[in-house]
Amino acid sequence: MTAMPWCFNVRTSNGARGRAAAILILVLAAAGLGCGGGSPESSGTGLIVSEGIAEPKHLVPSNTSESEGAAVLDALFTPLVDYDRENRPVELAAASISSTDSRVWTIALKPGWTFHNGEPVTADSYINAWNAGAFGPNAHDSNSFFDKIAGYADLNPADARTAPAAKKLSGLVKKDDLTFEVTLAQPYVNFKSMLGYTAFLPLPKAAFDDVANNRLAASAEQAPIGQGPFKMKGTWQHDQLIETEVFADYAGPVKPKVAGIAFKIYQQMPTQYQDLLAGQLDLVKLIPIENMSTAKADLGERFHQSPSSVIQILAFPTFDRRYSKLDIRKAISMAIDRDEIVHAIFLDSQVSLRAFVAPTVPGYRENTCGEACQYNPAKAKALFEAAGGAAAVGGKVEIAYNVDGGHKPWVDATCNQIKKNLGVDCVGNPQPKFAELLAKLKKKQPVGAFRMGWIFDYPVMENYLGPMYGTNGSSNYYGYSNPQFDGLLMSGDKAASPADSIKYYQQAEDLLTRDLPVLPLRYMQNTFGHSTRVTNVTMDLFNRIELLKVEPAASGR
Amino acid sequence: MSAYLIRRLLQMVLAFVGTTLIVYALMFQIAEDPLRALAGEKPLSPSQRIQLTEQYHLDRPFLVQYAFYMRGLVTGNPGRTIAGRPIADVLSEAWPRTIRLALLSLVIVIVFGVAGGVFAGLKRGGAFDTISLALSLVVIGVPVFVVGTVFQTVFAVRLGWFRPSYAPELGLATYVLPAIVLGLLSLATALRLTRTSVAENLRADYVRTAAAKGLSRTRVVGVHVLRNSLIPVITFLGVELGQLMMGAIVTEGIFNIPGIGGRLFQGIRLEDGPLVVTIVSILVTIYLVTNLIVDVLYAVLDPRIRHG
Numbered sequence: 054m055t056a057m058p059w060c061f062n063v064r065t066s067n068g069a070r071g072r073a074a075a076i077l078i079l080v081l082a083a084a085g086l087g088c089g090g091g092s093p094e095s096s097g098t099g100l101i102v103s104e105g106i107a108e109p110k111h112l113v114p115s116n117t118s119e120s121e122g123a124a125v126l127d128a129l130f131t132p133l134v135d136y137d138r139e140n141r142p143v144e145l146a147a148a149s150i151s152s153t154d155s156r157v158w159t160i161a162l163k164p165g166w167t168f169h170n171g172e173p174v175t176a177d178s179y180i181n182a183w184n185a186g187a188f189g190p191n192a193h194d195s196n197s198f199f200d201k202i203a204g205y206a207d208l209n210p211a212d213a214r215t216a217p218a219a220k221k222l223s224g225l226v227k228k229d230d231l232t233f234e235v236t237l238a239q240p241y242v243n244f245k246s247m248l249g250y251t252a253f254l255p256l257p258k259a260a261f262d263d264v265a266n267n268r269l270a271a272s273a274e275q276a277p278i279g280q281g282p283f284k285m286k287g288t289w290q291h292d293q294l295i296e297t298e299v300f301a302d303y304a305g306p307v308k309p310k311v312a313g314i315a316f317k318i319y320q321q322m323p324t325q326y327q328d329l330l331a332g333q334l335d336l337v338k339l340i341p342i343e344n345m346s347t348a349k350a351d352l353g354e355r356f357h358q359s360p361s362s363v364i365q366i367l368a369f370p371t372f373d374r375r376y377s378k379l380d381i382r383k384a385i386s387m388a389i390d391r392d393e394i395v396h397a398i399f400l401d402s403q404v405s406l407r408a409f410v411a412p413t414v415p416g417y418r419e420n421t422c423g424e425a426c427q428y429n430p431a432k433a434k435a436l437f438e439a440a441g442g443a444a445a446v447g448g449k450v451e452i453a454y455n456v457d458g459g460h461k462p463w464v465d466a467t468c469n470q471i472k473k474n475l476g477v478d479c480v481g482n483p484q485p486k487f488a489e490l491l492a493k494l495k496k497k498q499p500v501g502a503f504r505m506g507w508i509f510d511y512p513v514m515e516n517y518l519g520p521m522y523g524t525n526g527s528s529n530y531y532g533y534s535n536p537q538f539d540g541l542l543m544s545g546d547k548a549a550s551p552a553d554s555i556k557y558y559q560q561a562e563d564l565l566t567r568d569l570p571v572l573p574l575r576y577m578q579n580t581f582g583h584s585t586r587v588t589n590v591t592m593d594l595f596n597r598i599e600l601l602k603v604e605p606a607a608s609g610r
Numbered sequence: 611m612s613a614y615l616i617r618r619l620l621q622m623v624l625a626f627v628g629t630t631l632i633v634y635a636l637m638f639q640i641a642e643d644p645l646r647a648l649a650g651e652k653p654l655s656p657s658q659r660i661q662l663t664e665q666y667h668l669d670r671p672f673l674v675q676y677a678f679y680m681r682g683l684v685t686g687n688p689g690r691t692i693a694g695r696p697i698a699d700v701l702s703e704a705w706p707r708t709i710r711l712a713l714l715s716l717v718i719v720i721v722f723g724v725a726g727g728v729f730a731g732l733k734r735g736g737a738f739d740t741i742s743l744a745l746s747l748v749v750i751g752v753p754v755f756v757v758g759t760v761f762q763t764v765f766a767v768r769l770g771w772f773r774p775s776y777a778p779e780l781g782l783a784t785y786v787l788p789a790i791v792l793g794l795l796s797l798a799t800a801l802r803l804t805r806t807s808v809a810e811n812l813r814a815d816y817v818r819t820a821a822a823k824g825l826s827r828t829r830v831v832g833v834h835v836l837r838n839s840l841i842p843v844i845t846f847l848g849v850e851l852g853q854l855m856m857g858a859i860v861t862e863g864i865f866n867i868p869g870i871g872g873r874l875f876q877g878i879r880l881e882d883g884p885l886v887v888t889i890v891s892i893l894v895t896i897y898l899v900t901n902l903i904v905d906v907l908y909a910v911l912d913p914r915i916r917h918g
Binding site: 108110111189190191192196209211212213214291292293317318319320321323324327328330331333457486 | 656657658659660661693694695699700703704759762763766767770773774775776777778862863864865866868872873875876879881
């Protein structure tokens with residue numbers, strides 16, 4: 054690859070194109086351009102692999118809840134647990150995580166781990182980081198992840214204007230340098246599964262200005278110091294680049310096979326894809342839908358798909374009487390041909406979903422939704438007419454969606470299917486932003502049925518069922534409330550083992566099949582690609598490329 | 611002249627306040643709950659609510675919010691983005707890139723647009739004239755994001771002459787393809803404008819007189835025709851510099867240049883009110899100033915125009 058391809062071209066071309074190019078050169082010279090310089094592609098022995106991301110919001114673990122920052126932190130840090138093939142947690146930075154009652158958890162760390170600045174990783178590294186994340190006035194994005202730990206309420210007063218009663222979580226107690234104890238407010242058998250999430254990473258003392266007051270240093274954001282396989286090379290070059298290189302003293306069991314990861318920051322997805330095609334970028338974790346039709350041909354064996362944890366549903370607000378009859382909801386569901394939509398609209402970058410959780414969590418069962426999610430236009434029409442027909446839904450079915458998310462095509466397609474199969478008018482109800490849709494739902498305005506997406510934070514069924522359908526669920530915007538369901542979730546949380554908890558969660562999911570508060574529609578596929586320079590590119594549960602597995606390609610470069 | 615300048619400056623202040631007020635109202639007042647908009651689909655904690663409310667004075671009346679904001683902007687402290695970075699930092703990194711892009715683009719427009727226009731005007735009806743007219747019609751008709759994507763695919767991905775995206779290590783070279791895309795529309799307009807103007811002036815009485823006096827054709831064209839033909843073109847180019855900076859929103863997005871257009875696009879997408887209002891205020895100022903300079907330049911080029 055020539056560093057300055059256009060210069061090269063001027064020298065070799067001739068004829069008319071040469072003259073045009075010569076004129077161009079004159080112009081560039083006038084603009085103060087030269088043809089010198091250039092940059093080395095990679096340094097030293099190993100391969101620096103580039104990955105495309107968007108500008109992260111933050112790079113402090115407990116303040117990073119979006120995928121872009123999480124991708125970078127995944128290179129710089131190593132979590133307490135990783136997940137096995139069945140998505141069950143296994144110790145990684147931890148030596149053991151155990152509990153006898155699911156309430157008091159003892160976490161022992163593996164010895165010999167150090168941060169990138171040489172500071173040893175101790176129990177305090179975790180306790181300090183978690184306290185800072187849970188401390189209300191810090192207003193970290195992942196603050197609510199610590200709400201299961203005892204003492205959380207004291208750090209987060211109901212009236213945020215008042216000073217918190219405490220600065221440290223009472224549930225975090227240091228036993229010795231490498232052991233600490235976490236006491237939860239309520240027993241939670243799947244706590245170990247939570248610990249793979251970004252919010253639970255440790256921080257060195259160097260990341261703090263003032264540990265006692267949970268105050269972080271500005272450098273913790275601009276050049277995070279972790280204990281992971283790669284360390285920062287320089288600081289975060291906003292909107293451009295985050296460079297990392299291999300951390301020689303990394304104590305993890307698997308060592309990186311490349312010399313470093315350069316996270317190139319992009320404003321738009323299609324540019325990443327163009328760079329991938331031109332050989333300027335190695336890893337693209339999401340191939341945009343615009344390029345889906347040609348991606349398989351463009352990339353061949355370098356095009357990959359794997360199931361992701363993002364699900365899309367169609368929800369019915371419980372205050373809206375038009376959809377209060379179960380048979381109306383069921384008829385709408387059966388009138389939707391999910392397979393046709395994922396194929397025609399999403400070009401198979403999404404897959405039909407017929408359960409209330411994604412296939413990436415232990416306990417997922419196919420077709421729990423049963424008959425209600427099977428496409429059956431004849432039965433749908435009969436059910437719909439029996440339940441009152443068009444008059445029951447006020448003459449038309451409405452589907453509200455946020456226009457900034459690219460949802461119009463599939464909403465229109467869904468409406469066309471409903472129109473055709475149920476003989477009732479159906480219209481999309483566009484809202485500028487999801488936030489505005491939520492504001493209207495809060496005021497109980499009849500927006501109609503509405504779309505919603507959900508991605509889990511840790512691979513447990515409860516992480517779908519609790520927030521989405523629990524009576525007090527944080528994202529239960531439709532108001533589904535079923536005491537029996539809440540009770541089953543509670544029993545699951547307190548179960549003797551994760552395997553036992555799944556039984557309760559599955560019973561809870563069966564209640565959703567019976568009540569059908571929302572219609573499962575689709576789950577997303579990770580659709581990713583890579584350059585010829587690398588091989589063995591896979592995605593983890595959190596939609597991140599598994600950087601430790603990436604290898605230089607034998608024939609590449 | 612000075613009375614004219616004072617009048618113009620006063621008008622500029624009014625235009626500035628008017629535009630920024632409207633943009634501020636659009637960004638901060640239109641959402642039913644500006645805080646929710648800042649947070650996206652995830653729920654906001656009470657602490658986050660309080661911090662954001664205090665930071666943007668959202669609990670005060672609208673005009674007071676605006677006054678607070680303008681005070682910060684004028685004193686060079688426009689606050690922080692919603693992600694917490696000082697806006698001044700963001701802008702000081704982004705501006706040089708956009709200015710380089712816009713100026714390079716302007717150079718391309720002047721060199722190819724004006725030169726091509728003069729050439730086409732002198733040989734009116736010739737092959738070059740006809741072809742360039744047809745091509746400029748195509749360029750004017752096709753939206754810039756289509757041109758950008760096509761150029762990126764053809765010249766960068768397929769032919770490999772350029773990099774598809776911004777590569778700071780290449781220096782100014784990395785701006786060449788984006789500058790061509792950005793300037794293409796202006797280039798077509800400048801070409802047509804110059805061509806018409808030159809063609810018209812060639813038939814003017816004073817040109818015939820000059821030729822009758824026995825002046826060489828170079829002097830007739832180079833001094834008499836060009837000077838008069840360039841008046842409308844200069845107007846256009848002056849206003850165009852402002853346009854180029856705004857047009858950079860699309861171009862910078864396609865080629866991933868972290869300039870002002872990219873920041874504005876990101877700000878609008880994330881509903882980052884403070885960032886958007888700051889950038890728009892600066893763009894408005896640039897637009898007003900370039901307009902003023904163009905009007906003053908008229909008098910220099912054409913002695914008949916006097917500002918009183």
